[in-house]
Amino acid sequence: MRKRIGVWARRAAIALVILWSLFPVYWALDTSLMTNAEAQSAPAHFLATQPIFSNYQALFGVGPEAPEAAGGIARSIVNIVVESGGAMLLTLVVAILGAYAFARLRFRLKNLFFYIVLGTLTLPVYATLIPLYRIMTQVGLVNTYLGIILVYASGFMPLAMWIMYNVFLALPPAIEEAAVIDGASMLQRFWKVALPISTPGIAATAIITFLLGWGQFIFPLVLSSTGSTQPLTVVLAALEGRHVVPYTIVNAAAIIAIAIPAVLVFLLNRWIVEGIIAGSVK
Amino acid sequence: MTRLSDPGEHGGSVVANGNAAALTGALRPARLRARTRRRLTGLTMVAPMLVIVLAFLGWPLIWTLVLSLTNMTVTGPTATHYQFIGLANYRELFASGSGLVQSILLSLYYLGASAYIGQALFGFVLAYLMLRCTTTVRKVVGSIIIVCWLVPEIIAAWMWFAMLSNGGTLQQGLHAVGIPYQTWLVSHPMISVSVANSWRGVAFSFLLFSAALSDVPAELIDAAQVDGANAWQRLRSVIIPLLATTILVDFVLITLGTLNDFTLIFAMTGGGPGTSSNVLSVFMYQQAFVTFRLAYGTASAVVLLAIGAVFSFIYIRTLRRQGALNFAR
Numbered sequence: 001m002r003k004r005i006g007v008w009a010r011r012a013a014i015a016l017v018i019l020w021s022l023f024p025v026y027w028a029l030d031t032s033l034m035t036n037a038e039a040q041s042a043p044a045h046f047l048a049t050q051p052i053f054s055n056y057q058a059l060f061g062v063g064p065e066a067p068e069a070a071g072g073i074a075r076s077i078v079n080i081v082v083e084s085g086g087a088m089l090l091t092l093v094v095a096i097l098g099a100y101a102f103a104r105l106r107f108r109l110k111n112l113f114f115y116i117v118l119g120t121l122t123l124p125v126y127a128t129l130i131p132l133y134r135i136m137t138q139v140g141l142v143n144t145y146l147g148i149i150l151v152y153a154s155g156f157m158p159l160a161m162w163i164m165y166n167v168f169l170a171l172p173p174a175i176e177e178a179a180v181i182d183g184a185s186m187l188q189r190f191w192k193v194a195l196p197i198s199t200p201g202i203a204a205t206a207i208i209t210f211l212l213g214w215g216q217f218i219f220p221l222v223l224s225s226t227g228s229t230q231p232l233t234v235v236l237a238a239l240e241g242r243h244v245v246p247y248t249i250v251n252a253a254a255i256i257a258i259a260i261p262a263v264l265v266f267l268l269n270r271w272i273v274e275g276i277i278a279g280s281v282k
Numbered sequence: 283m284t285r286l287s288d289p290g291e292h293g294g295s296v297v298a299n300g301n302a303a304a305l306t307g308a309l310r311p312a313r314l315r316a317r318t319r320r321r322l323t324g325l326t327m328v329a330p331m332l333v334i335v336l337a338f339l340g341w342p343l344i345w346t347l348v349l350s351l352t353n354m355t356v357t358g359p360t361a362t363h364y365q366f367i368g369l370a371n372y373r374e375l376f377a378s379g380s381g382l383v384q385s386i387l388l389s390l391y392y393l394g395a396s397a398y399i400g401q402a403l404f405g406f407v408l409a410y411l412m413l414r415c416t417t418t419v420r421k422v423v424g425s426i427i428i429v430c431w432l433v434p435e436i437i438a439a440w441m442w443f444a445m446l447s448n449g450g451t452l453q454q455g456l457h458a459v460g461i462p463y464q465t466w467l468v469s470h471p472m473i474s475v476s477v478a479n480s481w482r483g484v485a486f487s488f489l490l491f492s493a494a495l496s497d498v499p500a501e502l503i504d505a506a507q508v509d510g511a512n513a514w515q516r517l518r519s520v521i522i523p524l525l526a527t528t529i530l531v532d533f534v535l536i537t538l539g540t541l542n543d544f545t546l547i548f549a550m551t552g553g554g555p556g557t558s559s560n561v562l563s564v565f566m567y568q569q570a571f572v573t574f575r576l577a578y579g580t581a582s583a584v585v586l587l588a589i590g591a592v593f594s595f596i597y598i599r600t601l602r603r604q605g606a607l608n609f610a611r
Contacts, residue, residue, distance in 0.1 A: 010411055010414075010415075013411055014411065014412065014415070014419070014423060017408060017423065017427075018423060018426055020481070021426050021427055021429075021430050021481070022426060024438075024441040024442065024445060024481070025429070025430075025433070025441070027441065027444070027445065027451060028441055028444075090334075094330045094331045094334060095331060097327040097328070097330065097331070098327060098328045098330070098331035098332075100327065101323070101324045101325075101327035101328045102328065105320065105323060105324035105327070106320075106321075106324065107320075107321045107322075107323075107324030107325050107328075108321065108325070110324065110328075113328055113332055115598075116332070116335070116336075116340075117331060117332070117335055118598065119594065119598070120335060120339050120340075121594075122535075122538045122590060122593065122594035122597060123339065123343070123587070123590065123594070124538070124541065124542035124563070124583075124586055124587060124590050125339070125542070126542070126544055126563065126583075127343070127346055127566075127580075127583040127584070127586055127587050128339060128342035128343050128345075128346055129342075130346065130349065130570050130576055130579060130580050130583070131341075131342040131343075131345030131346055131349060131580070132338070132342040134345075135341065135342060135345070150334065150337075150338055151338050153334055153338075154334045154335050154337070154338030154339045155338075155339070157331055157334060157335050158335070161331060186320065186323055211432050214432075214434060215432065215433075215434040215435055216434075217434065217435060217436040217545045218544060218545055218548075232434075233434045233436045233437065234436075236436065236437065236440070237436050237440070237549065254437050254440065254441070257433075257434050257437050258429070258433050258434075258437060261429060261432035261433065261434075262429045262432075264432075265425050265428045265429050265432060266425050266429075269421060269424065269425050269428070272428065273424070273428075273489055273493075276486070276489055277489065277490070277493050280486075280490060280531060280532075280535055
């Protein structure tokens, strides 16, 4: 009997956690499917009476309700994809090379370099924000994709290197040793042996860096003053409370900003979890 | 070192550590070239990473330290013609009435309420509860929590702002269960932001603890049970000691994450009302970009860096002890 109470208590607790976690997201989703009049009516509706998709269409400039500012949102979606994707590719290539060298090769000042990179893993990055803005202005990288991608890459590099370093260290040495005995060069060993068997780790690092880029706010805010490079997160924050775009359309844009991480998490859950574990306690 | 490093390297390393110049003549040129190339390969592979990290993190970081010793402002004559004024910014920061002490206390409150209770403790309880659940349940609940964590911070802030502000859903809901009608962001700004940060960040601690808990051998727990230990004793005397390192790593990482957190509080309360939620990171931003005293703002950033450095040091030392950095000797 006591055991059964325990089981039900646990189920109730888990149900509560799910409800608690999903409610704010559900609320935004619900609002994004309403007309503006319905969203503002009191008491609040917990379920859109007649779900509509015109808010999403308006985001992409379709339909009579499409406001001027919607073009800015569509552009910002392109921007966030380019910036997160670009930062992911750059970080991945550079961090993999570095991590492999740290894990497998010997060279001068290796320890020093390793600790320089690892030491920045826990740096409060926005402590560098003030001088960074001045430097980026001086070299003309403000309001450019390249500038944002480089800054993201520098911030994500330590974590990506650290995950990949642990991935390479965990590879069974025998496989690479066998390749060396067969006469493989360093490059072949890296390219044809180590990389292919590290694919899960590489995938995890890729997803995590992409999602890190997706969530950025303060750096792109400071580094882009025009809509040409502002990502979705920055544009959404600017729309909030300004009433230039109906509240329901802003909710639709927020749902898009949530949907990408959500889809990735449900599809690629295992890799994300393994990457996070490898990046923290390994 | 049992791990494979570079084959053929072990023979050569003695030479490299000894008087290399005197011995090079004894090596055949081909072998020497191969070794030099190997050395260069390592440096070349690391170089791009170092350049990016040093240019966009290291260099601004040095400037943060330098600017904190000047009187630079955003506008006015000192924007371009700034002077070194020694430690005056720091003296002002640590003088009474600067607001720094209040900010540090608020940051500690935020740490305690949202990181230690809302994320670590809650994450642990959740991981422990779900230990005996089926894989499917664990995966679904885990995914949902991770999604909350990966919702862009600014969007999470916006959603919670909508729920807690005047006329917001949670305001209505809490009123319905008998809690006096109030605008939570104004009446309890620190509770509001702490709740939002707990909602957001519980996934990280949950994941670490789930992984560590599933590594605890079942026989150990069964043995304790046979010896008559109740659930609480099993947890306290068997499970928690085994999780000591994980707990330490989790605490250090969420401490750093929470101390460095800016966006959530900035977007939800802006540090207000007044200065009642002005945690360190928001304090820094206010000084630099609201009162336009750039240099003074960087000085408070340095204080934050120093606090963060202590925790980073603990983290890296823990990793080393654990043997995760065992090449580095």
